[in-house]
Amino acid sequence: MKELLSAKKIKIIFILAFMSSLAPLSTDMYLPALSEVQIAFHTNPFYMQLSIVSFFLAFSLGQLIYGPISDVYGRKIPLYVGLIIFIVSTFACLSVDSIYAFIVFRFLQALGGCAGVVITRAIVNDNFSFKEASSIFALIMVTSSLAPMLSPTFGSLLLDYFSWKSIFTTLFILGIILLLCVIFGLKDIKEKRNNLKLDTKHVLKNYITILKDRRFRIYIFSSAFAMATIFAYIAGSSYIFREYYGLSEKAYGILFGLNAFSFIIFANINAQITLKYSYSPYSILPKAFFIMFIIALLLICVGIFRLHFVFFEILLFFMIGMLGFVAPNTTTLAMARFKNNSGSASALFGTTQFLIAGFVAFIVSVIEANSPLPLAFVIAMCLIVASSIYFFIIPRRR
Incomplete structure (x- = not known):
């Protein structure tokens, strides 16, 4: 360290x-x-x-x-x-x-x-x-x-x-x-x-080559759907906490900062255990995605049974926190696939993540997620899709 x-x-x-x-x-x-x-x-x-x-x-x-x-x-x-x-x-x-x-x-x-x-x-x-x-x-x-x-x-x-x-x-x-x-x-x-050319043909060929890599696709899409939960949360949480649950603007600001801080805590833990204790991203990600899958199911239950906002907030806290394990490790594994053209791989990673996240935020707006159930459903679907995509890699890796 x-x-x-x-x-x-x-x-x-x-x-x-x-x-x-x-x-x-x-x-x-x-x-x-x-x-x-x-x-x-x-x-x-x-x-x-x-x-x-x-x-x-x-x-x-x-x-x-x-x-x-x-x-x-x-x-x-x-x-x-x-x-x-x-x-x-x-x-x-x-x-x-x-x-x-x-x-x-x-x-x-x-x-x-x-x-x-x-x-x-x-x-x-x-x-x-x-x-x-x-x-x-x-x-x-x-x-x-x-x-x-x-x-x-x-x-x-x-x-x-x-x-x-x-x-x-x-x-x-x-x-x-x-x-x-x-x-x-x-x-x-x-x-x-590198001996790469910048004409359209070679650039597109390079992007296609990167996207043909099965593991790269799994890492970028599982990460993108997981990170899309942040956009969904930002798009819908303000109305739900302030209008549906009746929290003050100050209370909402505190909760928003607390949830953001959870990412910092968990990402810092990830940094510590990967270097100091030699935990591999391969061993961390399955556990992180499994926990997020459970969180997805619990969020739907909170929405269906209209439980107290404390349960909703606790699940959001841990959902955002778990992204501190998912984001850096999926980024590491995806980027490691292409050491010789890191820029192109990074571009595809970032663009894919942002487009999917933006689409999810758009869905939240379209369905007018002004109560916990629709927002929980969107977030849960993102987490379930992310977990399902990632676990496709497990049999072949073994």
Whole structure:
């Protein structure tokens, strides 16, 4: 464990976590300012939603661009390009006076910010052994998970004292700080340069080759459906806790933070046991998915029998916590399948995860999950599908 906590590795983990957090920060800090931005641009809620959708679209599909580029030209060049696009487009969001231009630059902001997310996974896969990778991914996720937990509060705090532009000013400054951290703090990161081409034919062929790998598909889809429960929870929990169960806004905020903290606790435990006690992701994942399968069944029971919200909350706490075991280990195993083209593998991993999670959140909105049963049913179905997909690998692996 001393090796993991060396100053050099702590620095790398911090920078990589920063890289993974910048794009999520750009969304979560922005959400409290929607009404102010709407007033500033004299527009309507439709365009505000469009500014969010455009960001998510670019964030999802942009990863497919950076993955192959980073495999050919190394990790730093596309990362520099992405961060510069992020910084310039963030500044542009502060300067424009048209909602249409604002939406375009939000799209470009996500297109630049997603570089850090996809390249982070590639850098870990390039520079750390299989044994270390699971711990590193877990520690990065522990650090980066603070972003969605704290950024809405921080965004609201800025709005209490300044205008909505203060949020984009903060993001602009963070982008510059991250660029400097990458330039001066990632000097020793290995660069991956392969005999790959960037024409459409070779890129698609490479993606098809990766997707043909059965185990890779199992890891990315089981992880994607498991992580989709977070999106479902975010989409439906506010109304259920505040309207259905009658909790105050303060109580809901405390529970939201507590549930987010459960991921940090469990991911930190995962980091400890994989490196210090040499537990393999192969031995951790079956147990984690089995427990999540049980949680899925219990959630449905809570919804059917309309049990007290305490039971619902306890199950949500452990569900989110178990993702601290699932996320880093599925990431490690999926990325380990393709050491020579980590960028492309990371791009497929991230895009698949985000598209499935976004679709699940859409389903929650469509069915208007305003009571525990429909939300529990969606979450349970995600967990059951994730567990079922993963356990397909067990007979062949044995």
